[in-house]
Amino acid sequence: MENVSDLEQFLADTWHDIANLVRESAVYVDHAATECLHWHTGGRMYSFLKDAGAVSVYELAMYNFRYVKVQNCKKAVIISTSTNPAFYQRTVKMIMEKNAFDCCTIVTAAHPTVLSYEDTVPLEDRVDYIKLKRDVRSWMRSNQQSQDCLVTILFRPIFISPIDDGLFVTPPFADLLSPLNSELVKNSECAVDHLVSLFNSLFTYLNMKEDIYSMGKFSEYVAEKLEILPAAVNRRNNLAGAKKKGVSLIFVDRALDLCTPTSNNTESLLAKILCTLPHLPHHCNDVAINMSPLFCGSQELVEVPGCLASNDKSLMNILITKKQKEVLIAMNKMLIDIFATKENLKSKLATRISARSLEKLVNKFKDIDNLHAITESSKKLQVVLGIIQALTSEKTSQLDLLISLEKLVLQNIAVSRDSTSVLGQFSNIIRTREKRGLDTDNILALLMHIYALAGTEIQFSPQQEQQLKEAIADAVFEDIAKLNENPVSNKMSVYQQTLLLFGVADAQSRKETSAKVAEHIMNVLHEVAQQRAFLHDYTSLMSKSSSQEIVQRVSILQQLLTDIFHPDRYEIPDLHQKSPSLLSAGFNLFSKGRVKHYPCDNDWVIIYIIGGVTPEEVREAKEIISLFNPNCQVTIAGSRLLNPLDIVDKFLLSSMDY
Template sequence: MAGLTAFSQTVWEPVLAKSRRAVVFMDEPCAEVLHWCGGAELFLAAGALDVKEFSSFESGSPRQPKAVFVVSSPLRGRTLDVIKDVVSQSAFQYCIVVTAMSPGEAEGRTVHEQLEEKLCEWMGNMGYTAEVLWAPILLAPVSPCLLLAPAFHYLFPLLPGTDLQTLNRSRPDKKRFPGLADVDFPSLPPELQAQIKNLVSGVNNIMEGIGVREECFSVGHLSRIVAGELANYPQAKNRRKTAQNKASLVFVDRTLDITGAVGHHGDSLVEKILSVLPSLPGQKNDVMINMNELTDLRIDGENEGIIAPGCLSQPSDASAKSLWESMLTMKQKEAVMEVRRHLVDAASREKLPIKMGMGRVTPEQLKSHVLLFKQNKQALENHCGLLQLALAAVQALKHPQCSKWDVFLAFERLVLQVYAPTTDADEETIEDYTGKTAISS
């Protein structure tokens, strides 16, 4: 995982190098990856003039002759339309397009050359400069042990009911699929085939980036197809001949983990934070944390929405990063105690009048610790990342939905005790079933 985390950071370096004196247009999946790698500050520090949304409603000013487009999708369809709209209504003389999806080698050169010509045409002068590049910007390093791929959040396995019926509707009666286990890649809808090809290409780029030859396994019907496509992917075959390191790669259908979306497990503070706090705009895996309690600004007696919300991603704050990793891996009670410990340590270093309480940690106690930093501007700046995570914990634990969560959790446990008592025999059956049939290469 350490290699993947480092890889997810280094893939930005050539993109940042191209952004000097440019206005950068970025789609939401790439922006979310960047968010967990350091944020827009990376581009501004590299000399970019501005970072904007990838949208037909955006454009560059007359004093911005250079543009960089960073997209997570193949260079066709709606993606090309947006690039054309932005370029046509701007005064660019130099355009660079970076895509996270790598086409085939021969095909890629042809497609890139054709797009470079179109970019010059859209800029209004065939003598202007255009470049089309690719970089595997796919993984958002939420933590060293958890990396997400926002560009594929929409990819979902087929379901045995309506999806299977839809597949069979266009097939002769004698060739209809009895179940999803019989479905193969050519039988999938064209849109799903394209999504799987993009995923396979992205995974191959990642494996190439860390120098790994993988052995593929799968759990679930769609995962079987994805693993098979990766195993037979021509570029992957060539890579596996020369890669120095080995790894096992297991694909798991999201439908096999559906309880994570509808259950109330109760042991994770991060799960509650992600469930009850509002999502950060354009993000699938981060939330907005209300920071107004740390300011004295008022408008008509209210401070609602005066300052920007906080978030969970704090890659540049070592203390906050350490706390976030603990919150991800610890049970809720331990995570809350860890939040208090970090607050006490930070307050002690800043010589704030904090008292280390004993016993159960409450949201009110954490909030009182956080508010100590409000009176010291330098301390507030020094520990801003830590204070955002602490306030996220406070706001989640005090949220009205939190009490309902605990009630639902109690009911779920009661149902399990009444209708699914666990015995040694049951555990052995589950283990045997998993080992024999759930995983296949």
Template sequence: MSAVSVKEFGRVWWSEVYNRIIGAVVFLDDPSAECLHFDGGLFNLLNGGAVAVKSLSPFEFSRKDHKKAVFITQTTATQLRTIHEIIRNSDFTHCILISCVSFDVVYLELNEGKDVSDVIAAGRGPAEATKQLEAMLMEWIGKKQCAVEAVHIPIFTIAPTSVVFLTPPYQHVYPTFDGKLIPDTTSLDLYTLTSEERSQVRRLASGLNSLMESMNLKEDIYYMGAYSSLVTGVLENSPVCLARRKNCTQPASLIIVDRTLDLCGVTSHGMESVLDRVMCVLPRFPGHSNNVAVDMSPLCEANVISHPDDMQLSPGCLFHANDESCTQTFDHMVNKSQKEVMFDLYNKLSKIDVQKSPSPKTLLKVTPQSVEKIVSASKGNYEVISKHLGILQQALGVVQTLKSPKRAQLDLLTSLENQVQQSLAASRDSTSVLMQISQLIKTRKDRNLPLENLLALIVHVYSLTGTEVSFPAAHEVTLTETLSVALFEEHRNLLEGRVLSPEQCDQLANNLVARAKDVSSMRRILLKYNSVLKPSESTVGHEYRGVLQQLVEDLVDTERPEMPDLRHRNEGLKDLLRSGLNILTSKKTRGTKHPLDNSTVIIFVVGGVTAEECKRLHRSVITSGVDNTVLIGSTKFVTPVEAMRDALAL
């Protein structure tokens, strides 16, 4: 199967799923359901011939007259047990298991602890996994007359815009080494990780390999960060990847980067992108990592008391794959200013306005109230609502964000970040930033600042300073003590119901500060991009310029400056030989490869990105004038609080 873009990649492989679902009950897990949503949603399955669609849950089963089942799954050990339970409680005679993960990885996991190196080296892993899975299905069905099939279909991407793609099944993949941010050893390989982490590396690499195969790409691999070196190692050396590179013909550059090298951008509350703000304020759409739940009660007659916990009313969301006008608006939420998004929404809503509000041309400013007025005019008019449901959901999502009390919190936190930035730039080692944060934690209730956002501010500060600033030990002790008290007061909310003693809160506070100090050490391995606090080019003072931003600006620079931090996977051995023989140590040869030597460049960030980052990186590429196609991929869109939880392992 071949695809020309990431969006096409998803569409091509979903069509393979639709070919198998006629007359079947379809069971799918949350990541697959999110991928389906971005391809068109539930009705793609129902209109394609599925008789029912259910969640992949051990509590689900099917009616006795339903004889065919299709399972869309990540094929983990837990999910296989779930499939066993569903089959045991149903009466199927035909089962199809669609594995979203490559069978060579599944084979390794099915045979964990056994020596299967000969099978893997000979490239027989996928065939053996197919046999094992089909034998399991036959045994679980337990009938002589039955049909089973196990097939790998790489459903793992969504494409919110034409240049951005995300991977919902890998939303929890994060650069850690046996749970730590910094590996214990410099001689890093897969077996220094836990079995779960090892599996995540292989699964992510297998997904990227499937993407390359479908797009007929033969890649040069580059990486920044220790974890990314492991992912590129699997891509470089796995027999399945080696076989694919022999057959693919289009040259490409794949750049994999650890999120942990720069956590400033993702923990900053100063976001210009409308999508980032919406994702910060509104709750997640159930089961999704990249979409929000929009309260639809303003359009309906139902009396909803608390949303989204009140299940009388299904939530709306932001992305509507089958409505071109909505996909354009979603793109604007990533790439345009708030003012442009508001005018876009008002323009589209004014065409369905039943009250005939002022023309967009006569308005100097579109406010949340003016958008809300048009939306409210459609209340109860279900004919209008059903025709324009997508744009109404998007408009409500933006209005609810802009009118939320959380907006004032975000503005205050942004102001605090700016103060910290200038304080660090001015005073460096003599800074009292940690004392200021300790005071903020003590007075957080008076200022209406949630503790989790202040923890995000702590991660932001430590990542911003890197190794350039050493905070006084006494200040770190004060911060730890203040944090311990705050954690004791709020740990049930912060830790989702867990109950901790004062001593446990002390220990947790110590762990969090130690982890934040690890965050500040992440860029010490970098030579050129080790600082993100730069003198401002447009105004007085200093500004944040992220590692990714610096990398992309160098990448598209026509002068082709040195990028010593971007390691080329194929050059590791050559570098060792050169240094050992003491040849060419002073300068690189002119023959050194550059990512832009290939027409397609994919930058993949392990651990999440923001819409704002994607917009800035894309803008740098566009304004540079290079002809290369540059795609930006990541495991998920992330908010400051989520980025903090990932970094601090909360």
């Protein structure tokens, strides 16, 4: 686990460095940095900064500072992951003008080479943040008598949230997607420059030379950016010939497989938790757990929620890799152990464990007078409560129905092929969705699942597609009408928020808007189906090992890992390696896609999925790694943790034209 330890040390050193800056300061932290520190500290971000000597800690957002003035404090520390110059010109300016700070330190994850503060600023001024320092100093002076203001700007590579020992996500890039349309690649250029800059900082710290691979058109673009990054070229040249550790960094387009992340049929309990519990505010990877069962009646709500982030990475590993029955047994034993060590309360080991039996055990904590005993075990109790709330959620019946529909779709498509009637069936399901207890956004996720699964293997009939489009238009029409009648809801879905943005009221406008939305949805579904058309070996996500076996869905990641670690070392035409030199680049013209070095030749393999990764993919990956037992460590990574509705939001709803 040497490479994992090195990564943990990288994170520890980065945050320890920042902690040394915050003493006697008002600290402002943006959402992505908060999420990085949240996972690094096991959910104790606030106490980490307070223990380091921070006077106060604030969320870094403009709406938070209109009336906030920090009393009896002359120092400010701003921790930001933004590369957007407008952020500094607005938010930082507002903080400085509302307070009388005489010392300001900005810790930014935007390296000078990616923070284009102003296009008109000479390069030498940008490289040392000179223009930004000058502006911050002028904002500080506008609110105080003294002209002696100290401004320091420091680059620190804040971008990684460790979920467990084999998984990390990158909150600053939660919205970075591999687009369905390759013409949109350039729209993400700034974010890609930022991402490769931070990966370069990671490898610089670790003193590693990377081999870069890609699968998918957007990933190839990202890989090329990292390959030609001047700082990365210099680092690799300096390491040439030296004894060094190697790392294989594999970028994979999420868009190649939108079938897996839109599936509810998962053995990973973490996936069920992400589908049923709300996210922590401004977080993409952790959930808000109701802690009131520990302290009061279930009708009352404890204002501060619990979460899953923990310094004990084995807890997350259990939630990702173990089957539900095994997780329940492990949690039951953990609770009994807590009782035995803290209160000498005897409890028999149950033979059949359910969410309800766990709930009864948790309720016993109300009888414990020793608050310290609860506090010491609070993280374990938060995880247990998260499991209970996910498994007893009112959403579980809908999830069960969606899972059964998924299974039906898979077998129907596999058996019927081009004669499949699955779209006709779904048109009927859309029209009867309320009777079935299904929400429209879950049906949209299932439609994306169908088209991603079908790919270019299955051609749906134009008649069925027209019928489907009409059913979608009718559903959207009805949903807009209901929202206009009851517009206010604390738990409004992204789909509902999107419909409200159209701002239509009369029936004729609703009809036109509904037809427009349905047309957009069908166009996106067709794009989803085409994503693997250019691949050689990974065009299908269906597998049948024998004529007696039923067809199984198999993800792109499963297929890729199986090929990478197979002892026969197959050629992988769909995995492209960036050429590290002009000579090999010339040779690569004759062997495009042929991997000359093998990814597992290095002692560490990182597979980064651009657009996000699901707990189920990580579970499947760990099974394959365990099966082949390669002589290298493998880390799965991605922009964020995903659930099916995230895919609907990012790939379908956010691209709508209002």
